[in-house]
Amino acid sequence: MDERIKVYDEKMTKTYNNLLAEFGTIRAGRANPNVLNKIKVDYYGTPTPLQQVGNITVPEPRVLQIQPWEASLVKAIEKAILTSDLGINPSNDGRIIRLIFPELTEERRKDLVKDVKKKGEAAKVAVRNIRRDANDYLKKLGKTDVSEDEIKELEDKIQKLTDKYIKDIETAVDEKGKEILTV
DSSP states (O other), X not given: OOXXXXXXXXXXXXXXXXXXXXXXXXXXXXOOGGGGTTOEEEETTEEEEGGGTEEEEEEETTEEEEEESSGGGHHHHXXXXXXXXXXXXXXXXXXXXXXXXXXXXXXXXXXXXXXXXXXXXXXXXXXXXXXXXXXXHHHHHHTTTOOHHHHHHHHHHHHHHHHHHHHHHHHHHHHHHHHHHOO
């Protein structure tokens, strides 16, 4: 790949990967430890990712179990979950915290699909903005000693990259939508 457009390919890849990471935090009716990725626990005054203060397991399809490394962290983990936007009340037995995911209602599923589509649209806009930046860069190159044919060729490559990432984003949105709507 041409070095001059490689940076734009990397930006588009990051946009796509960020979208996939966001999709991982959207729950689809079954327990998924990724929904806890954004939760930070106050660990001796330092906000620490939940995964670094305990062991997270999925003992049943709709249950997440968190076993803190230190028993003193149970309250802090509970507080972090309650203040997050997860919308689930944790229960604990003093040593282990359990999150029981309720069955999603049809209305909630449709709301989640709308959210997925909105995130997909935002990612597409970001990819198109990267394309615009690339084309601006190529126009500036055209004012130097780079031939018009070479500029046209690079613009075509940027367009092909954009089309590829837009298609990948649409596929990811469709797959996540189907996953959410599957009961």
